[in-house]
Amino acid sequence: MEVREEEVVSIIGPNGSGKSTLMKTIFGLLKPMEGKVCWNEEDISGLKPNQIVRKQMSYVPQTSNIFQSLTVTENLNMGAFIREDDYSDRIREIFEIFPQLEEYRNQYAGKLSGGEQQMVAMGRALMLEPTILLLDEPSAGLAPNLVDMILERVEEINRTGVALLIVEQNAKDALEISDRGYVLAMGRKEYEDTAQGLLDNEEVGELYLGG
């Protein structure tokens, strides 16, 4: 599988097909049993997440992705933990993408709604100015209108030059904003195509996109 510069790529597939495992493996939380993970032509398999974040890759896990007992600003500061420069401009840029976060900047993240917490998680992941962001089910459990809002934010992040690899249960919606996609089934790549190609594929539609 590959993600090219400034692309949006979706991974779709049933529950338990290995999507989260794949994301964790790319980000160094798990070690691949076979194969390797390369980023910018460098083999990063076996590197730890704390080494990978320094290579401008960020990851938002499916669950437990914010510090509930810290404020929004403190969460963003945590995302910048290894930065030694003045990153106040970066916080301003993140508030431009997520205006609600600015409004709630002094609130405890755990008190925010599910959609807002997801924005905190994405904002935190953007603090190190990644060139690729991995998002594992950013809209899980959110109401349909919030799913659209999250995917709009994804497009906006992409417009700032960041490539995205997304796992999304709302697979059709995710493909609508993606350049390309992969279907994972039982831990294996079943299909790969342009996002439109997957949307137009009858078999993929019937098996993985709800008919």
Ligand SMILES: Nc1ncnc2c1ncn2[C@@H]1O[C@H](COP(=O)(O)OP(=O)(O)O)[C@@H](O)[C@H]1O
């Ligand atoms: N390539 C693989 N080969 C064997 N087992 C796998 C593979 N990928 C994932 N698994 C196992 O399948 C289970 C579900 O995987 P997970 O990544 O959580 O699925 P998803 O995020 O698609 O719902 C986990 O127990 C994981 O260890």
Ligand SMILES: [Mg+2]
């Ligand atoms: Mg998962």
